[in-house]
Each structure stands twice: as structure tokens, then as C-alpha cells.
Amino acid sequence: MNFKLTIGWLYPSLMSTYGDRGNVIVIEKRCQWREIETHLTRIEIDTTNRELESCDLILGGGAQDRQQEMAVSDLLKRKNVLKEMFDRGIPGLFVCGSPQLLGHYYVTGEGKKLPGLGIFDYVTQHFGNDKPRCIGNTIGKIDSKFEIRNSKFKNTIVGFENHGGRTYLGKDCVPFAQVIKGYGNNGEDKTEGAVYKNVIACYYHGPFLSKNPHVADWLIKTALELKYKKEIELDPLDDELEWKAHEEILNRMNMK
Amino acid sequence: MIIFLKVMGYVLRFFHLGSGATWPGEVFLEFYHRPLVYFIPKFKEGIIFVAGTNGKTTTTSMIVSLLEKSEGGKIVTNDTGANLLNGVISACINAYSWSGNTDFDWGVFEVDENSLPSVLMNVQCSMPNEKKIVLILLNLFRDQLDRYGEVDAIARKWEKALRMLPSHAQLILNADDPQIAYFGKSVKLKTHYFGINQKENYLKIKDHAIDSAYCPNCWNSLTYEGIYFSHLGIWRCDKCGFKRPPVANINIKSHLPGLYSLYNLYAAYLAGAAAGISKEDTEKTLSDFKPAFGRQEEVEIDRKKVKIFLSKNPAGFNASIRAVLDLKPKAILLVLNDRIPDGRDVSWIYDVDFEIVPPIVSVICSGDRVYDMVVRMKYAIKHWNNETMKQLMVEEKLSDALKRGLSMLNKRETLYVLPTYSAMLETRKILTGKKIL
Numbered sequence: 044m045n046f047k048l049t050i051g052w053l054y055p056s057l058m059s060t061y062g063d064r065g066n067v068i069v070i071e072k073r074c075q076w077r078e079i080e081t082h083l084t085r086i087e088i089d090t091t092n093r094e095l096e097s098c099d100l101i102l103g104g105g106a107q108d109r110q111q112e113m114a115v116s117d118l119l120k121r122k123n124v125l126k127e128m129f130d131r132g133i134p135g136l137f138v139c140g141s142p143q144l145l146g147h148y149y150v151t152g153e154g155k156k157l158p159g160l161g162i163f164d165y166v167t168q169h170f171g172n173d174k175p176r177c178i179g180n181t182i183g184k185i186d187s188k189f190e191i192r193n194s195k196f197k198n199t200i201v202g203f204e205n206h207g208g209r210t211y212l213g214k215d216c217v218p219f220a221q222v223i224k225g226y227g228n229n230g231e232d233k234t235e236g237a238v239y240k241n242v243i244a245c246y247y248h249g250p251f252l253s254k255n256p257h258v259a260d261w262l263i264k265t266a267l268e269l270k271y272k273k274e275i276e277l278d279p280l281d282d283e284l285e286w287k288a289h290e291e292i293l294n295r296m297n298m299k
Numbered sequence: 300m301i302i303f304l305k306v307m308g309y310v311l312r313f314f315h316l317g318s319g320a321t322w323p324g325e326v327f328l329e330f331y332h333r334p335l336v337y338f339i340p341k342f343k344e345g346i347i348f349v350a351g352t353n354g355k356t357t358t359t360s361m362i363v364s365l366l367e368k369s370e371g372g373k374i375v376t377n378d379t380g381a382n383l384l385n386g387v388i389s390a391c392i393n394a395y396s397w398s399g400n401t402d403f404d405w406g407v408f409e410v411d412e413n414s415l416p417s418v419l420m421n422v423q424c425s426m427p428n429e430k431k432i433v434l435i436l437l438n439l440f441r442d443q444l445d446r447y448g449e450v451d452a453i454a455r456k457w458e459k460a461l462r463m464l465p466s467h468a469q470l471i472l473n474a475d476d477p478q479i480a481y482f483g484k485s486v487k488l489k490t491h492y493f494g495i496n497q498k499e500n501y502l503k504i505k506d507h508a509i510d511s512a513y514c515p516n517c518w519n520s521l522t523y524e525g526i527y528f529s530h531l532g533i534w535r536c537d538k539c540g541f542k543r544p545p546v547a548n549i550n551i552k553s554h555l556p557g558l559y560s561l562y563n564l565y566a567a568y569l570a571g572a573a574a575g576i577s578k579e580d581t582e583k584t585l586s587d588f589k590p591a592f593g594r595q596e597e598v599e600i601d602r603k604k605v606k607i608f609l610s611k612n613p614a615g616f617n618a619s620i621r622a623v624l625d626l627k628p629k630a631i632l633l634v635l636n637d638r639i640p641d642g643r644d645v646s647w648i649y650d651v652d653f654e655i656v657p658p659i660v661s662v663i664c665s666g667d668r669v670y671d672m673v674v675r676m677k678y679a680i681k682h683w684n685n686e687t688m689k690q691l692m693v694e695e696k697l698s699d700a701l702k703r704g705l706s707m708l709n710k711r712e713t714l715y716v717l718p719t720y721s722a723m724l725e726t727r728k729i730l731t732g733k734k735i736l
Contacts, residue, residue, distance in 0.1 A: 056512060056520075060449065061441065065649030065678075072678050107449040109518065179643065203644045249646025253674050284677055284693075288670035 063104025065250020
């Protein structure tokens with residue numbers, strides 16, 4: 044059977060600040076290598092909700108302040124559509140600044156309170172542009188929910204974080220990972236990101252999936268299974284280079 | 300005091316105790332709130348500053364050679380690439396003669412994006428009318444987000460700083476960069492624009508790493524008649540009517556490869572004009588110009604050549620790749636480091652369009668983050684399989700990578716090295732020390 048996935052990329056012209064398109068490239072290539080056909084839908088301000096609803100997987104990246112405001116005001120109009128998709132089980136990955144759009148609100152460095160989509164039960168506060176940012180290589184521990192057959196699993200994720208805002212999870216909100224090295228959501232409670240149904244939000248920067256092929260495969264498999272309503276086994280791939288890049292970060296931070 | 304600091308710089312350099320290029324300035328900063336104010340009266344003719352993400356070092360050295368050849372006076376410049384305020388001050392201290400005499404004609408300084416506001420603050424109240432002050436702004440691209448922050452944020456800081464310049468200051472702006480051209484509108488100073496008028500060089504496919512596709516005046520999206528690279532091109536806003544301003548007509552013949560070299564040449568040309576150098580002298584000096592180290596520098600080894608194209612951010616990397624591919628390379632070496640001067644975050648390599656490298660070019664990856672680099676290349680190759688993967692090579696050690704690259708060449712062929720900043724220094728050290736061969 045020929046599988047096909049439609050990848051929805053949220054606001055590539057507004058929200059692709061620092062290598063975020065890496066995640067799109069990784070998903071596309073890992074599908075292509077398995078002969079899964081992909082179609083990329085760029086969700087911009089003039090894209091219809093019908094096109095958005097046709098996506099099987101949603102990816103979002105970071106934006107500069109001004110562009111983020113433009114994206115949020117459009118996204119708020121689509122709130123119900125997105126919420127319904129995520130409740131149905133459509134998987135998603137939001138990295139860099141985009142998780143801030145999905146919570147209840149975000150207070151900017153200037154003290155401006157911007158409403159979020161309220162899909163995730165968390166709030167984000169930036170305590171002022173003079174406060175230190177959370178910057179550096181980071182490692183987290185994820186649980187076996189993300190383990191799938193035919194794809195090597197490691198319970199670590201690695202990447203780079205760079206954020207001024209601090210995010211605080213509500214009491215029923217599930218974190219994506221436990222911080223091993225780095226700051227995570229707020230530098231205090233050792234949580235990193237959050238998961239809602241099949242949607243991952245995390246502060247990892249840019250091309251997160253390039254060094255975390257296990258998470259990439261989990262997203263692909265989840266999207267396919269929801270679309271084709273059956274269990275699907277992905278073909279195995281040679282990920283030696285990806286895992287070497289992953290281990291390089293573990294080694295540097297004395298984790299191996 | 301100056302002589303003491305000058306001695307200190309020598310001692311530091313002699314014993315390799317930290318950087319003699321910045322420490323004297325650092326100490327001076329402890330004593331003076333606006334330290335440059337102390338030196339400004341010493342420049343008889345004036346000061347020229349060069350800022351922008353890419354091309355600062357090359358443009359600065361072009362202007363220095365123009366002034367040296369045509370005016371013959373004494374020029375102070377921070378040619379070691381120390382471009383923060385402490386580097387500018389240190390260059391001034393080092394230029395003092397041992398007797399404490401100052402006989403400077405011009406100061407020509409490249410200034411780091413983040414340091415520009417603090418450097419200009421010094422100029423604000425201390426620049427007498429009869430002395431020239433010229434500020435060249437080349438471009439603004441995304442670069443080291445962990446250090447510089449976002450492009451828009453830098454542009455806002457610059458605008459504030461430009462407003463404080465004395466009214467006789469002159470701006471030389473890149474008209475093809477909307478964000479830079481906007482300063483000519485928002486800041487009321489005498490402004491000269493440079494830009495490229497070559498329809499035949501419009502890009503056929505847009506670069507991915509676009510930073511200013513929005514109108515800096517009204518935030519509508521911009522329409523481009525053509526793009527040269529990244530967001531530089533012939534642009535206009537259909538909503539508010541703001542558009543790329545007309546540019547100076549410049550004709551220079553140059554052997555520097557890459558369209559981006561023209562921007563540096565044009566900026567230097569206008570700086571020469573602002574400094575009062577004749578058109579003929581300017582054209583002659585600039586067409587003979589040899590690049591600054593690490594920027595298209597060539598080293599010959601065993602009758603083979605190594606050519607270095609510093610590639611430190613997406614726009615620079617895209618420009619380097621295009622320039623290198625035009626030269627029909629057999630092998631290229633990509634060296635990715637993540638030390639402080641490179642930026643700790645290597646995410647930006649996904650904003651570089653490595654997809655345009657054709658399968659016949661061998662690609663060797665090296666550097667501190669060699670596996671990040673090779674993974675990026677793996678995902679850029681159109682059809683990844685056992686056959687195509689032979690195009691890609693991994694060498695953890697840079698000296699091994701250079702050796703391997705050279706071993707693939709015949710005599711007189713060239714290995715093209717595209718390194719980040721610290722990797723460029725390392726490459727030069729290996730090649731000039733000829734340690735590997």
C-alpha cells in the first residue's frame with residue numbers, strides 16, 4: 044500500500060527564525076526514504092481552514108516578536124479548528140518560541156500579556172528583557188511512550204535551547220521530558236515542554252528532529268496510524284550518523 | 300596612561316597572556332565612561348565606521364587601502380577583527396607613538412552589530428563639525444541568535460543610535476537591504492545609497508534564509524522584482540509605496556569572485572568619495588584589492604591550491620556556496636565549529652541551502668560539530684543510498700580532512716574550504732604552519 048502524508052507547516056514566512064525548517068526536512072526525507080509520499084502545505088495567513096484540516100501532521104517553529112504577534116492573531120481565529128484536530132489525535136511538534144502560543148497566555152519582556160490558544164494547560168511569563176535567557180545545549184529524558192518498533196530507541200533527547208520566557212505547567216499538564224542538563228521550561232521544576240494528546244511542545248531550538256530520529260519516527264508513525272486507522276510498522280533506516288550527532292551532545296555533557 | 304597601556308598590550312602579546320588586541324582597551328574602559336571621546340579629537344580628518352552582519356572586515360580593509368594609497372596619512376584601524384568597543388579603543392592605544400605623539404589622519408573601524416550603539420554614543424557629543432564622520436551599514440542577516448538576538452531587535456537599536464549622531468554625519472547605506480535602506484528614511488542625515496543593478500543576476504530560486512521580507516515602514520509583505528541573495532534585491536511595498544531608493548552609479552572592474560563582493564566594493568567606493576578621494580584613484584585601488592585573511596584567501600601546497608571562504612551564517616554560507624560552485628569544484632570541505640565566536644547553537648545550518656550542491660562534488664565534513672554537519676548534508680542529498688553516500692566524507696580531525704581533500708586533487712586543482720570563524724583560524728594555522736604535509 045502506498046502511504047501519503049500531508050505535512051502542515053505553520054507560518055513558514057513568519058515563524059522560521061533559526062533552522063526550524065530542519066524539522067520539516069527531516070520528516071520529509073525520512074518518509075521519502077521509506078517510500079511514503081509527502082505533501083507539504085504551508086499554512087500562511089491567507090490559507091483556508093479547509094487546507095489546514097487536510098493536514099496529517101503539524102509543525103511549528105519560532106518567530107521574532109513582531110512576526111509572532113501577526114501569527115498569533117491569525118492563529119486565534121483558527122483556534123477551534125486546531126483544537127478539534129489535536130483532539131482527534133493529529134500529531135504535532137512545536138519548537139523554539141511556538142509553544143508559547145499554545146498555552147493560556149504569554150507575558151512578553153515588555154510586560155504585555157498576549158492571549159494563547161489555551162490548548163495546553165500552561166502559562167508563560169517573560170520576566171523582562173534584562174533578565175538572563177535560558178541558553179545552551181540541553182538533554183532531557185523521555186518515557187517509553189515514544190518507543191516504536193523498527194526504530195532505535197534511546198530515552199534521551201538532545202538539542203539547544205534559547206528562550207527568555209519561563210513556562211509553568213498546570214497540575215494536569217504532562218511534561219514532554221525531564222530535564223537532565225539545561226534549564227527546561229523554567230529552570231526550576233526540571234520539566235521540559237509538554238504533551239497534549241499526540242502534540243509535543245518543547246523549548247528545543249530549530250532542527251530538533253535531526254538529532255532525535257526516534258521522535259521523528261514516532262510522529263510519522265502516529266500520523267500514519269491515525270490516517271489509515273490501523274497499526275503500521277515503519278521500515279528501519281540506517282541512522283548511524285544521526286545517533287553519532289546525538290551522542291556527541293551526551294559525551295560533551297558527560298552523560299555517557 | 301596611554302603609554303602604560305600600550306606597554307601592557309605588548310607585554311600581553313609577548314607572553315601570550317590573553318589578547319593584546321582587547322585588554323588595553325578594557326582597562327581604559329574602567330577609567331572613562333565614554334572612552335572614545337578621549338581619542339576623537341586626535342583624528343585630523345575624521346572617522347569611518349563599518350557595520351553589518353557580513354562584509355565588515357573586507358570593506359574596512361578596502362577603505363584603509365584607499366586612504367593609505369591616496370592620502371598617505373596615518374590611519375588607525377582595528378584590523379585584527381577586534382570589533383567591540385574595547386577593540387576599537389585598543390587600536391587607538393596601540394597607534395600612539397612611543398613618545399605619546401598622535402598624528403592620526405583617519406580612524407577606520409569595523410564595529411560589531413551589538414556594539415554599534417555604544418560606539419556611536421561616544422561620537423554623539425564629541426565630533427566637531429569640521430571633522431568627517433561616515434557610517435557604512437552593509438546588511439543585516441540572521442547570525443548567532445544566541446549572541447545577537449533577532450534581526451528586528453538589532454535594527455531597532457541601530458535606529459535609536461543613529462538618531463543621536465551629529466547632523467553633519469553621513470550615512471552610506473545598502474539600498475538592496477530594505478531594513479538598512481529604511482534608516483535613510485527614518486533618520487534625517489545626508490545619505491548615499493549603493494546597490495546592484497544587474498537583472499541577469501537575479502536568483503532563480505529564492506534562498507530559504509530570508510530575514511526582511513516585510514516592509515520596515517508599514518509591515519506589509521514586500522514585492523521583489525528580483526533577488527540577488529537572501530533578502531537583498533530590488534524591492535517595493537505595494538501598500539505604503541516605500542521602495543528601494545536609487546543608487547550611485549559605480550563602475551569597478553574586480554577579480555573578486557561572488558556577487559556579494561560587489562556590495563563591499565561599492566560601499567568602499569562611496570566611503571572613498573565621502574573622504575574626498577578622486578574617482579580615478581578609488582577605481583584603481585579597489586580593482587587591485589586583495590582580500591582580508593580567510594576571505595577568499597588562497598594558499599598553495601605542493602602545487603595544489605586551498606581556497607578559504609569564511610562562512611559564518613546562513614546568508615554568508617549561501618553566498619560562499621554559490622561563489623564556489625561557479626568555480627566548478629571537485630571537492631569542498633565544510634568545517635563547523637561551535638565555539639564562542641562561531642555561536643554555540645548550530646541550528647542555522649538548516650537555513651543554508653546545501654541542496655544546491657550537485658552530486659558530482661565530493662563533500663568532506665569536519666569541525667567540532669562534524670556529525671551535525673554531515674547529518675545536514677545527508678538530508679540535503681536528493682537520493683540517499685549506498686551509491687550517493689560516497690559523495691559524503693567524515694573526518695573528525697581538521698588536519699585529516701585537509702589531507703584527504705588534497706589527496707583527491709590533481710596538481711593545480713583547488714580544494715575549497717568553507718569554515719566558520721574559529722574553524723577558519725584553525726585552517727589557516729594548519730596550512731601556513733604546513734604541519735600536515
